[in-house]
Amino acid sequence: MRGVRALSLGLALGALPVVGGAGGSAAAAVRGVPEADLAYHGYVEMAGGRVDVRMTPRNHGPADVEDATVRLRWSVPLTDRQVLPEGCARAGGRAVVCRTGALAADGVGEEIRLGVLLKGAPxxxxxxxxxxxxxxxxxxxxxxxxxxVLALDTGDSYVF
Structure with missing residues (x-):
């Protein structure tokens, strides 16, 4: 790890189930829908067309989550053959999804580690x-x- 750079931006992509209406958490509680606050922290490194990711899921609560799925998408297509860890699967030409496992309220999950190969020489x-x-x-x-997170092909670690 030659250096660590924090390049993390909030992003409003995709959609998760949301209980609508005014009242926020109270509306969710009235309808019996548990509320959790999932977060992912870790780092990504890129060298020679290979991207390595290590991240830890966290649930800030207030409810436990039996399991969740996190998606990682890249701006460059992945090679056709990938060796992914248990609990992870391809989700198209540029994405991988991974199970987080159970996440207790105010708890930290198991670290997710994966490496992917990118097409070309980005x-x-x-x-x-x-x-x-x-x-x-x-x-x-x-x-x-x-x-x-933006990662350059330098072997440096970029924190998120």
Whole structure:
């Protein structure tokens, strides 16, 4: 790890189940929908067309989440053959989805580690992270579960 750079931007992509109407958490509680606050923290490195990601899911609560799915999308297509860890799967030409496992309220999940190979010889890649399924819980705070990180082909670590 030659250097660490923080390049993290909030991103409003995709949609999660949201209980509408005024009243926020109270409306969710009245309808019996649990509310959680998922977040992902870690780093990404790129060198020689390979991107390595290590991230830890966290649930700031107030409800437990039995399982969730996080999606990682890249601005460059992935090669056709990928070796992904258990709990992760391809989701199109530029994306991978991974299970988080159970996340207790105010708890930290197991670290997710994966490496992907990019097509061509890109000098940079943008990785977008977002929750695509939250186990039936509503997450109203998308400032920490939707992020965008730019990684340069330098071998440096970029923190999110």
């Amino acid at each position: 000098t940079e890649v943008t990785m977008v992270i977002d929750t695509v399924w939250s186990g039936g819980a509503v997450d109203r705070n998308h400032q920490n579960d939707r992020q965008q």
